[in-house]
Amino acid sequence: MNDAVLSQTLPRPFDTLRAVNLTVKTWFYVAAIGHAIFLAYILAVFYPPIAQSGLHGLQGLHLPTGFREGDTLGNLASVSHVLLAVIVIGGGPLQLVPAVRRHAPAFHRWLGRSYLLAAMVSSIGGLYMTWTRHTVGNLVTQIGITVDGILILAFAFLAVRNAMAGRITEHRRWALRLFMVASAVWFFRVALMGWAVLTDGWGIHWESFTGPFLYTLGFGNYLLPLAMLEWYFYCQKRKAGQGIQIAFVSTLLPLTVFMGIGIFAATMGLWLPRV
Ligand code: HEM
Known part of the structure; x- marks a missing residue:
């Protein structure tokens, strides 16, 4: 029997790569659905009042500082922030779809x-x-969100x-x-x-929005995605052993399930009620 026939008849070892x-593909599609829901929320909540009343459109919304009389620069920052969020949250996942890159390079x-x-x-x-x-x-x-802003730049x-x-x-x-740090605000909410x-909100003091879990998440919302990305890059290398690849899959799978639960919880508890 020659090699070609042998390779077809022998059971192949588990292809860890x-x-x-x-697993990364599954993670990406779940994340893309979550981004699409956040995008729909931003379009529905912020665009109509801003289109109607300009800077004053932020008045009466849930934003902690939204509109402030006399603070034109701050109001401009706030309005442009929520308007541009559409490009960041909608465009990020689209940029990563290989078919878009292949079939519409000019759009990409x-x-x-x-x-x-x-x-x-x-x-x-x-x-x-x-x-x-x-x-x-x-x-x-x-400080947590400031480091994220600096990393984005x-x-x-x-x-x-x-x-x-x-x-x-x-x-x-x-x-x-860049996608990981720009989407950190989405990871945070989810x-x-x-x-x-x-956990019924363990480590979160809701009134002051402080607490050990929020401190950990304030940095973890970009450090964990960045660490997973570097691990993914390493898994692609020839020298990456099967053990490393299996450990990666065993870590990303539960994180993806947690992300799915978070997307559902954020949609029902955070985004839908404000639409
Ligand atoms: C580039 C990615 C970012 C996106 C897509 C984004 C998106 C948003 C959205 C949609 C809101 C409205 C709150 C909500 O309804 O959830 C918001 C609020 C806010 N964001 Fe961001 N954000 C980003 C990065 C940042 C960074 C890096 C900082 C700080 C360094 C920041 C600071 C704030 C602040 C202070 C508010 C509250 C605004 C107010 O009360 O008027 N964001 N952001």
Whole structure:
């Protein structure tokens, strides 16, 4: 029997790299559905009042600092922040769909530039609001989101620099890191609500929006996705052993289930009631 026939008849060892890619694909589609729900919420809650009343449209909404008489710069930051969120939350997952890249490369490039710009302007506006207006939480939560804002700006810069230098593999890696930090605000909401449902809000003081769980999540909402991404990159390498790949799958699968629970909880408890 020659090798080709042998390879067809012998049972193949468990293909762990295939398992890694399949798990990541599943994670991505669950995350994309969750992003689409958050996108629909942003469009339904913020766009109609802003289209009707401009900056005053933020008055009476649930935002902790929304509209403030006399603070034009802060109001502009707030309005542009929620308007641009549509490009960040809607565009991020779309950029990662291989079929879009393959069949509509011009759209991919156009959306990529808009995504980068929207994420950077959103971050600058977010940093401005965090440090000039008193929002929810305390210094620890403010530092947590500030680090996220700085990472968004840094990763956007590195993604552009590598693209301009023609280093496409490096560009792709920085773009994926940018997706993780720009979507951290989405991870935050989903993990918060998933945790609240599963533990009855252990470690969360709702009135002051402080507590050990919120401090951990304030940094974990981007550090955990970034760590998983680096682990995924490592799994793709030739030298990655099967044990590492199986450990990756065994970690990402329960995280994906938790994410699914969080998406459901955030939709029912956070987003639907405000529409
Ligand atoms: C780039 C990704 C980001 C997106 C897509 C995003 C999205 C949003 C959305 C949709 C809201 C409205 C609240 C809600 O209904 O859930 C919001 C509020 C807010 N965000 Fe962000 N955000 C991002 C990044 C940031 C960053 C990096 C910071 C701070 C450094 C920040 C600070 C804030 C603040 C302070 C508010 C409250 C605004 C107010 O009370 O008027 N955001 N964000």
